[in-house]
Amino acid sequence: MSLDLPLIWVTLIAVAVMLYVLLDGFDLGIGILFPFARSDEDRDTMMAAIAPVWDGNETWLVLGGGGLLAAFPAAYAVVMPAFYLPIMLMLMALILRGVAFEFRLHGRKRGKPFWTAAFAGGSFLAAIAQGLVLGGFIQGVTVRNGAFAGGPFDWLSPYSILTAAGVVAGYALLGAGWLVWKSEGELHGDGLRWARRALVAVAALLGAVSLATLIVHPQIAARWGLGHPGVDIARLAVHLPIPLLGLAGLALAGWGVWKGSHRLPFAGGAVVFLSGYLGLAVSFFPYVVPYALTFRQAANVDSALSLMLIGIVILLPAILGYTVWVYWLFRGKAPAGGGYH
Amino acid sequence: MDFDALLLSRLQFAFTIAFHIIFPAFTIGLASYLAVLEGLWLYTRREVFKTLYLFWLKVFALSFGMGVVSGVVMSYEFGTNWSAFSVKAAPIMGPLLAFEVLAAFFLEASFLGVMLFGWKKVGPKLHFAATCLVAFGTLTSAFWIISANSWMQHPAGYMVLADGRLAASDWMAAIFSPSFPNRLAHMVLAAYLTTSLVVGGASAWILLKDPTQPESKMALRMAIGMFAIVAPLQLVVGDLSGKQVEQLQPAKLAAIEAFWETRPAQPFHAVAWPDRKIEANRWELSIPGLGSWITTGRTDAVVKGLKDFPKADRPPVFLVFWAFRVMVGLGVAMIGLGAWGVVLMFRGGPERSRLYLRATTLMGPAGFVAVISGWIVAEVGRQPWVIYGIMRTADGVSPVKVGAVSASLLAFMLVYAVVFSVGGLYILRLFAAGPALAGLQEPAPGLARAPGSALSAAPDEGELEADPREGDA
Numbered sequence: 001m002s003l004d005l006p007l008i009w010v011t012l013i014a015v016a017v018m019l020y021v022l023l024d025g026f027d028l029g030i031g032i033l034f035p036f037a038r039s040d041e042d043r044d045t046m047m048a049a050i051a052p053v054w055d056g057n058e059t060w061l062v063l064g065g066g067g068l069l070a071a072f073p074a075a076y077a078v079v080m081p082a083f084y085l086p087i088m089l090m091l092m093a094l095i096l097r098g099v100a101f102e103f104r105l106h107g108r109k110r111g112k113p114f115w116t117a118a119f120a121g122g123s124f125l126a127a128i129a130q131g132l133v134l135g136g137f138i139q140g141v142t143v144r145n146g147a148f149a150g151g152p153f154d155w156l157s158p159y160s161i162l163t164a165a166g167v168v169a170g171y172a173l174l175g176a177g178w179l180v181w182k183s184e185g186e187l188h189g190d191g192l193r194w195a196r197r198a199l200v201a202v203a204a205l206l207g208a209v210s211l212a213t214l215i216v217h218p219q220i221a222a223r224w225g226l227g228h229p230g231v232d233i234a235r236l237a238v239h240l241p242i243p244l245l246g247l248a249g250l251a252l253a254g255w256g257v258w259k260g261s262h263r264l265p266f267a268g269g270a271v272v273f274l275s276g277y278l279g280l281a282v283s284f285f286p287y288v289v290p291y292a293l294t295f296r297q298a299a300n301v302d303s304a305l306s307l308m309l310i311g312i313v314i315l316l317p318a319i320l321g322y323t324v325w326v327y328w329l330f331r332g333k334a335p336a337g338g339g340y341h
Numbered sequence: 342m343d344f345d346a347l348l349l350s351r352l353q354f355a356f357t358i359a360f361h362i363i364f365p366a367f368t369i370g371l372a373s374y375l376a377v378l379e380g381l382w383l384y385t386r387r388e389v390f391k392t393l394y395l396f397w398l399k400v401f402a403l404s405f406g407m408g409v410v411s412g413v414v415m416s417y418e419f420g421t422n423w424s425a426f427s428v429k430a431a432p433i434m435g436p437l438l439a440f441e442v443l444a445a446f447f448l449e450a451s452f453l454g455v456m457l458f459g460w461k462k463v464g465p466k467l468h469f470a471a472t473c474l475v476a477f478g479t480l481t482s483a484f485w486i487i488s489a490n491s492w493m494q495h496p497a498g499y500m501v502l503a504d505g506r507l508a509a510s511d512w513m514a515a516i517f518s519p520s521f522p523n524r525l526a527h528m529v530l531a532a533y534l535t536t537s538l539v540v541g542g543a544s545a546w547i548l549l550k551d552p553t554q555p556e557s558k559m560a561l562r563m564a565i566g567m568f569a570i571v572a573p574l575q576l577v578v579g580d581l582s583g584k585q586v587e588q589l590q591p592a593k594l595a596a597i598e599a600f601w602e603t604r605p606a607q608p609f610h611a612v613a614w615p616d617r618k619i620e621a622n623r624w625e626l627s628i629p630g631l632g633s634w635i636t637t638g639r640t641d642a643v644v645k646g647l648k649d650f651p652k653a654d655r656p657p658v659f660l661v662f663w664a665f666r667v668m669v670g671l672g673v674a675m676i677g678l679g680a681w682g683v684v685l686m687f688r689g690g691p692e693r694s695r696l697y698l699r700a701t702t703l704m705g706p707a708g709f710v711a712v713i714s715g716w717i718v719a720e721v722g723r724q725p726w727v728i729y730g731i732m733r734t735a736d737g738v739s740p741v742k743v744g745a746v747s748a749s750l751l752a753f754m755l756v757y758a759v760v761f762s763v764g765g766l767y768i769l770r771l772f773a774a775g776p777a778l779a780g781l782q783e784p785a786p787g788l789a790r791a792p793g794s795a796l797s798a799a800p801d802e803g804e805l806e807a808d809p810r811e812g813d814a
Contacts, residue, residue: 069438111763
């Protein structure tokens with residue numbers, strides 16, 4: 001029996017990135033919502049809702065980057081230089097966001113407001129940067145002889161600015177949903193209000209991005225059965241469950257917000273992200289660098305992929321196991337003001 | 342090839358990794374120290390260990406956070422700035438780095454949350470287990486990253502594919518490349534020494550103000566024990582590493598010792614001014630024959646000089662020579678500090694000698710200086726190679742433009758200047774307060790308020806009235 005190693009690995013990396021987006025998505029969302037909180041005490045509570053888990057969540061990003069290097073080095077070597085500036089922006093934003101968790105507790109009269117701003121600004125800029133990378137990625141990357149051959153600002157376009165706005169709104173929805181789940185009282189109410197607004201923004205931006213994608217990128221439109229000369233009903237029907245899933249997510253989140261549910265707004269937001277992610281996957285497969293490199297072309301040698309597969313078969317269940325355990329341990333409402341019971 | 346983008350990429354990598362390495366060097370040792378403290382507390386039930394644990398946990402939380410964020414940068418820089426290297430080396434380097442993420446980073450990150458916020462949520466034994474897992478994670482991380490680095494220093498177990506990439510022919514040989522065991526031992530001992538110097542320095546600083554402070558007295562004794570055992574051991578391991586460099590990377594060894602001519606009975610240059618232009622030392626203070634003996638164990642042995650290597654293959658000499666001397670000089674001072682401390686322990690206690698307390702305080706940051714010096718010796722000393730003997734650093738760079746790299750390098754300098762100086766300030770503030778005053782009292786069981794923030798919040802006179810939540814921290 002021989003395993004299709006590149007296929008296994010493209011699935012694993014896709015799942016790792018999806019987990020990152022969902023998990024750090026709500027962390028970054030909390031940061032994006034930081035400026036709207038009523039008081040510093042509310043901000044302490046908001047931070048306490050993610051403080052025990054954010055570091056583990058961010059590790060999925062390291063796995064996404066490290067895993068891409070390890071499994072699809074040719075893609076890694078093209079994507080990273082192509083998105084040099086937004087990736088550097090993301091890294092520096094994540095530095096400010098990450099140290100703020102501890103620094104905010106140590107800051108005094110000037111320090112605390114500074115690190116509060118750094119947390120909010122870092123989260124916002126990291127989301128923007130990720131959205132710009134996403135937009136640039138969908139636009140495609142100039143590759144010659146296996147290396148990036150474009151300019152430093154190729155990723156910047158009205159389209160990528162639109163996707164960046166979409167990512168910010170999406171993370172805000174996840175953050176608000178998480179806050180609704182983890183908070184009580186007035187802050188819980190604020191969370192619901194933020195979730196409602198974010199939901200409207202997400203619905204609008206998701207629609208706009210989807211439409212823009214079909215218009216700007218005929219290759220993707222064709223993939224979905226919407227290309228020239230006409231609509232390919234059979235093709236569209238196969239893909240239709242994905243946008244329907246997105247609509248279901250929006251409806252679920254909307255229903256949850258309307259009913260004041262504690263968990264549904266987050267669950268709905270997660271479903272929206274899942275559908276968007278699946279939509280991208282369907283649009284690009286088998287490309288890992290759109291229109292330039294397929295996952296088979298970019299795959300590492302079998303000896304590397306098989307060794308890592310042995311490692312991941314042993315380690316991934318353990319990672320998922322203790323991650324779930326840590327979430328279970330810190331289940332329930334976050335303590336007001338940041339103390340832990 | 343854009344020469345300036347190459348130079349800036351090298352500067353940026355050197356800058357970001359030099360800042361990054363400070364934190365793992367400290368947290369590897371500190372995580373183990375915390376495990377020892379918590380274990381001692383559970384075993385003896387003496388409050389002094391718990392207070393020390395809670396105090397150093399606050400320092401750990403700050404340092405670990407800075408290590409994480411500066412580390413994420415590294416995993417992306419391989420691609421943003423060194424994509425050609427990444428493509429060539431990924432079949433071997435990729436799995437080693439991936440194993441570091443899978444086996445270490447997730448473990449550390451997940452159980453750090455339990456360490457910091459789970460004090461009242463899990464039992465003492467489970468909390469101790471979390472501390473041990475974090476400590477184990479830091480060591481696992483060191484294992485894989487030093488394995489990857491050692492393979493770059495002396496590639497083994499590989500074959501060259503038709504397209505020029507390097508793939509593993511023997512994974513065990515690649516993971517355990519020849520210099521790996523020595524270098525891992527050297528790095529872990531360096532981390533333990535660095536931490537014990539910081540612990541000793543912070544404790545001595547408190548004892549200068551209050552010579553009776555019980556936790557600081559205990560911590561200083563523990564630190565002296567570490568100096569006395571680890572510092573001499575490090576000299577032995579370092580010497581083994583050095584002798585191996587003579588075998589595996591003779592050009593690096595020649596730069597370390599500023600040997601220009603290949604000859605038997607090399608003199609040892611205690612100090613010198615090596616100059617690449619004139620291919621000699623402008624001046625030197627030397628001991629005849631000792632150079633050969635230090636590097637090979639025999640005074641008459643022939644040791645290669647730099648002139649044996651083409652000019653294009655020679656590492657920068659001045660920097661490597663002096664970085665090595667700073668590292669070894671500090672190492673010798675650490676051995677002295679340990680011996681002196683042990684003597685004082687038998688003469689009524691080290692806290693009674695103000696001179697010793699001052700010296701120990703002064704030596705507090707010595708570990709960091711030694712680690713960075715050692716890193717310069719290892720990484721500058723192997724230039725011009727990024728994969729030793731196979732790929733030159735100049736051939737590993739990404740197709741990025743000079744403007745983009747200048748922008749990112751400037752931004753890194755700015756962000757790091759703010760983040761790491763403020764982080765350092767917060768740690769120094771904790772040291773100044775000391776374990777007695779750092780606001781560690783955990784609330785009695787049943788109190789609504791629990792240690793999540795008690796472990797991390799800084800009490801501040803100015804805020805006590807304004808913010809009652811800070812007050813009981």
